[in-house]
Amino acid sequence: MKNNYDRVAWFYDPLSRIVFRNAQIQAQQALVPYIPEKAKVLIAGGGTGGILEAITERHPAGLHITYVEISEKMIRKAEKRFTGKNTVAIVHSAIEDYGTESHFDIVITAFLFDNFKQEKAGRVFQKFDKMLHPGGKWLFTDFHMDKKSSRSWKNWLLKSMYLFFKLLSEVEANQLPETSSLFHSAGYRQLFTAFWYRKFIQSIVYQKP
Numbered sequence: 001m002k003n004n005y006d007r008v009a010w011f012y013d014p015l016s017r018i019v020f021r022n023a024q025i026q027a028q029q030a031l032v033p034y035i036p037e038k039a040k041v042l043i044a045g046g047g048t049g050g051i052l053e054a055i056t057e058r059h060p061a062g063l064h065i066t067y068v069e070i071s072e073k074m075i076r077k078a079e080k081r082f083t084g085k086n087t088v089a090i091v092h093s094a095i096e097d098y099g100t101e102s103h104f105d106i107v108i109t110a111f112l113f114d115n116f117k118q119e120k121a122g123r124v125f126q127k128f129d130k131m132l133h134p135g136g137k138w139l140f141t142d143f144h145m146d147k148k149s150s151r152s153w154k155n156w157l158l159k160s161m162y163l164f165f166k167l168l169s170e171v172e173a174n175q176l177p178e179t180s181s182l183f184h185s186a187g188y189r190q191l192f193t194a195f196w197y198r199k200f201i202q203s204i205v206y207q208k209p
Contacts (some may be wrong), residue, residue, distance in 0.1 A: 011072035049078025061085035121177035
């Protein structure tokens, strides 16, 4: 199954720390303060669930969290995370197959869109855009490449990552999709932007109009 990280679930977090130290974790944690009390939160592609503990540290109760993840082995790890008195519903599904009538105050996508080719990235964006309340916030974290990166170590590292995860997890993409235009075209406003790991990782808070 494409974009399924079952084979790497057991060493994904240690590998992340070896390559990026704590940058991937910090990039996600930096956005947690934008989650309001009693919010309905959608976490799409949550991986091993580290973000759940970061959220719980700030909001020990009152949140309604839906956690969607394609990897069963990642879910097993996420289920062991401390979530306080928050309500957490874990859904075993590919993001593109997930459907609900619910709407959310917060959508969180961390290192999700880098799995998709441009066309699917657009479809996934539209799906989550419909689920997010007007005025809601989209907490977006992913890898970042600018024009100067094409000849730098970032380009080499990104290509190596795609090759590695294509072999083990059937990641369908070969390059980062262009996501900023998706938010811009839909009228989203940037409330916060930060970069990590020498600008190879970005954190953005978008607000839906």
